[in-house]
Amino acid sequence: MGRGKPRHDGSDKRRESRVPADTSQQAPNNSYSPLTQYEDTPFTCADCGKEEIWTAAQQKWWYEVAKGTIYSRAIRCRSCRQALRKGGV
Ligand SMILES: [Zn+2]
Numbered sequence: 001m002g003r004g005k006p007r008h009d010g011s012d013k014r015r016e017s018r019v020p021a022d023t024s025q026q027a028p029n030n031s032y033s034p035l036t037q038y039e040d041t042p043f044t045c046a047d048c049g050k051e052e053i054w055t056a057a058q059q060k061w062w063y064e065v066a067k068g069t070i071y072s073r074a075i076r077c078r079s080c081r082q083a084l085r086k087g088g089v
Pocket residue numbers: 045046047048049050076077078079080081
């Protein structure tokens with residue numbers, strides 16, 4: 001023990017954690033600071049307390065395809081969202 005150096009050199013690019021935003025596809029909003037890029041965002045599930053990452057790609061889908069407002073964000077983890085859907089809201 002004592003010799004191990006962390007092997008982090010900052011060149012790890014397994015996947016993109018940032019995605020440029022297409023603001024023209026976002027739902028209309030009055031914000032002075034529209035989202036110009038999406039970035040992986042950790043959050044804690046409101047239902048079960050599990051920590052999950054809301055990925056940049058998921059945000060792009062939510063804001064530009066589903067037209068979610070830029071004021072909304074993920075509050076539930078994937079399994080809780082699926083459970084909700086199955087429950088037939
Ligand atoms: Zn959950």
